[in-house]
Amino acid sequence: MRQESKGHHHHAGKSSEKYLNKEIILKELHIFPGEIILDAGCGNGYMSKEFSRILKNTGQVYALDPDEQAIGALLAETKDTNITPILGDITQRTEIEEASVDLIYLAAVFHGFTQGEREGFLKEVRRLLKPQGILAIIEIKKEPTPFGPPLDLRFSPQELREVIELSPLKLTDVGPFFYLQLFEKKK
Numbered sequence: 039m040r041q042e043s044k045g046h047h048h049h050a051g052k053s054s055e056k057y058l059n060k061e062i063i064l065k066e067l068h069i070f071p072g073e074i075i076l077d078a079g080c081g082n083g084y085m086s087k088e089f090s091r092i093l094k095n096t097g098q099v100y101a102l103d104p105d106e107q108a109i110g111a112l113l114a115e116t117k118d119t120n121i122t123p124i125l126g127d128i129t130q131r132t133e134i135e136e137a138s139v140d141l142i143y144l145a146a147v148f149h150g151f152t153q154g155e156r157e158g159f160l161k162e163v164r165r166l167l168k169p170q171g172i173l174a175i176i177e178i179k180k181e182p183t184p185f186g187p188p189l190d191l192r193f194s195p196q197e198l199r200e201v202i203e204l205s206p207l208k209l210t211d212v213g214p215f216f217y218l219q220l221f222e223k224k225k
């Protein structure tokens with residue numbers, strides 16, 4: 039069993055961009071035109087922009103983060119696109135309509151949640167996802183890496199599947215230091 043997180047570890051401003059293989063991630067996410075995607079903890083929004091590019095301005099990308107600077111910058115950059123930046127916290131109820139989201143993407147965010155935040159996150163994920171919706175979590179591997187949080191704050195894929203009470207789908211390596219675990223909403 040993993041040790042309980044000792045507190046917040048929110049590292050606003052860091053981006054996983056240079057460590058992640060975007061092509062593999064986008065292939066695994068099987069995004070279709072018209073989909074509604076939530077990039078939760080979007081940071082600088084680089085993946086929101088990738089999702090928007092793939093959707094070709096159909097559908098909608100919600101780019102959500104509690105970091106005012108990040109959301110302020112995205113608001114200026116994404117006018118007249120299908121990206122809607124939202125200042126918000128995914129461990130609380132958000133302003134997004136229930137059962138409206140096809141895919142929730144959470145990259146390098148989950149390990150920073152306390153147990154209470156994890157519960158709030160799962161509740162909001164269940165509220166937001168459509169019945170066939172997908173939750174995609176990218177996390178740093180639980181092994182020594184040149185950067186990243188202490189090992190006891192990290193989740194192995196198995197530990198992640200134990201705490202996320204949705205149906206696990208595929209596990210994929212998405213770079214030397216990160217993995218992607220997909221989940222499907224339980225009926």
Ligand SMILES: C[S@@+](CC[C@H](N)C(=O)[O-])C[C@H]1O[C@@H](n2cnc3c(N)ncnc32)[C@H](O)[C@@H]1O
Binds near residue numbers: 050145147
């Ligand atoms: C390490 S960065 C990762 C950013 C981006 N997902 C990426 O892959 O580059 C973690 C991000 O999660 C955001 N974050 C922290 N707590 C959050 C919460 N409760 N809800 C939504 N986002 C949160 C931080 O503000 C930060 O932008």
